[in-house]
Amino acid sequence: MKVTVGISAHHLHVTKEDLEILFGKGHELTVHKKINQPGQYASTDFVTIRTEKSELAHIRILGPVRKYTQVELSKTDYIKLGLDAPVRESGDVKGSAKVTIIGPKGMIERDAGIIATRHIHVPEEDAKKLGLENVPYVSVRVPGQKGGVMYHVSVRVAPNSYYEMHIDTDDANAFQIKNGEELEIYKDITE
């Protein structure tokens, strides 16, 4: 069974309240470019993530606003920042890495820094047909000279979602995976 890969560059999600602290009262996100997941988009707004050791500028906010503020960077990014961040599912930010987020109008400090799990979005209506109903994790095989297998790729079944695998830039660069590449899912290869 195949799945198309989308590579997620580092980005963040913000609450309405945090967006207004960072960009000013009444500020709203503007669509720069829609992404494949329905209703979601890359916005035109960027922030800087700063630590005592270093900083990362030009980190894009993905919209729309969410119920939690979450910063998704790669391990390579966190090493540069001198932070130790956990590998987590989206939304599971409690006790994650403390980051300082700087916008043009204000700055916030939040326990919001995670490394996102490798995951596959599965539309609820297709889960059974794809054999991915009640399957929490699968393995995904990568061909090529830097190929291999990724274990623990989480399966996220949800209504109104687009069938696609998401990986971060560390996985993309280590395995030399291209955006839009098709990879093979294995339910029988487990750790």
Next chain:
Amino acid sequence: MKVTVGISAHHLHVTKEDLEILFGKGHELTVHKKINQPGQYASTDFVTIRTEKSELAHIRILGPVRKYTQVELSKTDYIKLGLDAPVRESGDVKGSAKVTIIGPKGMIERDAGIIATRHIHVPEEDAKKLGLENVPYVSVRVPGQKGGVMYHVSVRVAPNSYYEMHIDTDDANAFQIKNGEELEIYKDITE
């Protein structure tokens, strides 16, 4: 069968001639710190790798001088520099990525940029005992939340070598491998 991992940060090797162009006539490398491979060391000298798009400063020269100049960066580094570099065995630099190397006394342009293959150094005298005689590639399994399998890990049998697996920072960060971690080798898992 287990092997200990050493994570190679980006670095370069230089010829005696190129070292003298970069650092001045008669310049010799000084040992900063020995590495596990006998006779080899991190030197006290650094260069900058520059492209039209960007630059990477503070890239360390590994000694002693070699018969070829070779720059070993990660895919993440090459993306930053705007370069496309091949995955190669050490020494196989012909037709690799063209890089500009800048030292305190001079600058050179060489087809020298590679992404090093994942590899295992095997002492010639232990190859048979380890079952790694005449085995060009093995697979290596990585445990943990970002775990998986690396295919095509090349086996380099040579006299006077130290039994150790070398990976670059992209593989280390994607798989969350720590320096000095022990991983399992599989000869029966192939692509």
